[in-house]
Structure formats: structure tokens, C-alpha cells
Amino acid sequence: MDVLFLIVLNVIVPVFLLIGAGVLMHRVFHFEMNTLSKLNAFFLLPAVSFTNIYESNFDAGLLMRIVGFLLLQSIVLILFSKAAGKLAKFDKGLASSFSNSVVLSNSGNFGLPVSQLVFQNNPLGLSVQVVVSIYQNLLTNTYGLMNAVSARNQGQKMLKELLKNPMIYAFVLGLLMHSLTIPIPAFIWNPLQNVANAFLAIALVTLGAQSAYLQFKRLSVSLVLSLLGRLVVSPVIALALIWLLQLEGTTAQALLIASSFPTSRNSAVFALEYGNHPEYAAQTVLLSTLLSSVTVTAVVYAAKILF
Numbered sequence: 001m002d003v004l005f006l007i008v009l010n011v012i013v014p015v016f017l018l019i020g021a022g023v024l025m026h027r028v029f030h031f032e033m034n035t036l037s038k039l040n041a042f043f044l045l046p047a048v049s050f051t052n053i054y055e056s057n058f059d060a061g062l063l064m065r066i067v068g069f070l071l072l073q074s075i076v077l078i079l080f081s082k083a084a085g086k087l088a089k090f091d092k093g094l095a096s097s098f099s100n101s102v103v104l105s106n107s108g109n110f111g112l113p114v115s116q117l118v119f120q121n122n123p124l125g126l127s128v129q130v131v132v133s134i135y136q137n138l139l140t141n142t143y144g145l146m147n148a149v150s151a152r153n154q155g156q157k158m159l160k161e162l163l164k165n166p167m168i169y170a171f172v173l174g175l176l177m178h179s180l181t182i183p184i185p186a187f188i189w190n191p192l193q194n195v196a197n198a199f200l201a202i203a204l205v206t207l208g209a210q211s212a213y214l215q216f217k218r219l220s221v222s223l224v225l226s227l228l229g230r231l232v233v234s235p236v237i238a239l240a241l242i243w244l245l246q247l248e249g250t251t252a253q254a255l256l257i258a259s260s261f262p263t264s265r266n267s268a269v270f271a272l273e274y275g276n277h278p279e280y281a282a283q284t285v286l287l288s289t290l291l292s293s294v295t296v297t298a299v300v301y302a303a304k305i306l307f
Helices: 002-029 033-055 060-087 092-103 111-118 123-150 155-164 166-179 186-210 221-245 249-258 265-274 278-306
Strands: none
Touching (some): 002 111, 002 278, 033 123, 033 166, 033 186, 033 265, 060 092, 060 123, 060 221, 060 249, 092 123, 092 221, 092 265, 092 278, 111 249, 111 278, 123 166, 123 249, 123 265, 186 265, 186 278, 221 278, 265 278
């Protein structure tokens, strides 16, 4: 119960305060949603992508231990979401947003604070979550972006749209400069950090604006499947892979906990940017974040018992 209370107080409450601010301001000032979408996708996200990978600190041994797990988990979740989307007969736009809602998790502003609470005296646990966060960022800006773009474009048009997105280049540049330990002057680094720090607030305000006029008349099939896929199916798959790969101790705990985090805000950002049922995507982010205060606590408890 202490962990649940701390998660709600330190993670859920701040998140929903910013979402609520977005709801209120959009109702009063009527934001131009396309402008907010462009601000997130083409300015703030690239800064976050670059700074995260440039600042990351993890050794090759740790990466080798968990990269196989992360790749397998992503593949299984992608296959599950695609199969579920076909069986449910979703249209292309809905199928794209559904898959992103299941595959992409909020491992940054939700996952890292949770891991800091769970692994307060265990640096390895937090290090694993840092690697997971970097991997999720990469997955978001490759599979997540391509999946969103492909719902509206085909072939060369999809590739052209993908190559126009600055997040890909931000990742490559950040990885290259990190690997070569190239220093960044303060007059460049400070503005980059300021932009990256602004992402959380503006992205959540944007999500609130998206949600300002949402009506929860009923739980749709797509919404229920998204919530089950992200909050229930993902941890079950993770547990099976942990046993299959014979992972143990803190690494196993951290990976299982990371698999239970709610849907990434970026799935809603992509849905808004490319017109893939943005209201549904925003609902999924909101409800999965709210419900995860319970499901994440249950997974944390299970991880402590099992490993």
C-alpha cells in the first residue's frame, strides 16, 4: 500500500494535474491542435530523443543481458496486436493506433520515477530501466512512427514521410556523439536541455487538450483490448520470456515491472499527427495511466515474490 500511495502521489497526481490544465485551457482558449501536434513531433520529441541517448550511462554487459529480452518482447507484442486488430476487423488507422497503444509504453516519465521508488537502494534496477527507456524511445521513433505513417501512406510515400521526421536523425546523432564521447558546448547543451525538459509539460497539456471534449459513453472493444494488451498481456508475455531466458534477480524484477507501464503518450501524439483515431488514442493513454496505478503495484509485488 505504501508503494501504491507513493506512485499515485509522485507520478499519477502530477501527470493528471498537467492533463487537467490542458483540458481547462483548451476549453477556455481553443488551442489549434495541429500546431500543438507539430510542436511536439518536430521540435520537442527530437530534443528529448537526442538528450536521452547522449546522456545514457550503461555498459555493454548490461545491454547484452537485456537486449534479447526486449527484442523478443517487442516482436511478440507486435504480432499479438496485429493479430488482434485483424480479428477485430479494425480499419487501418485504428489498427495502427491500437498496435502502438499495446507495443509502446511510457517508460520515461512514468517508468523511471516508479523504478526510483522500487529500487531506491539498488542501482542495477534503475540502470535496467534506463536501458529500457532508451530502447522504448528507439522503438517509438522507428516502429511506432512507421506504423503510424503506414496507415495513411504506402511504399515510397511512407518512406519519404519517415525520412522527413527529425526524431530519427536526432537518435542517430545522439548515439554517434555518445559513442565518440564528443563534448557539447554549454551554449548548445543548455537550450537542448530546456527544450527536452519542456516536452513533459507540453505533451501532457496537449494530451489534455485532445481529451477536453472526450465523452466516455461506453468502453469500446478497441479500448478494452488496448487496456488488456498493455496492462495485462504485456506483463504475462514478459514473465514467460524471463523464465524462458532464465533471467534472475534484479534484472528479472526490473524487466517484469517495466513491462507493466501504461501506454506511451507518443502513441497519442502520432495518432493526432497522422489522423489515426486520435480521440481513441488519447482515451487509451488516459485510462491506462489511471489503471496502471493498480496494475503496476500488483506487478511490483509479484516481481518481489517471484525474483
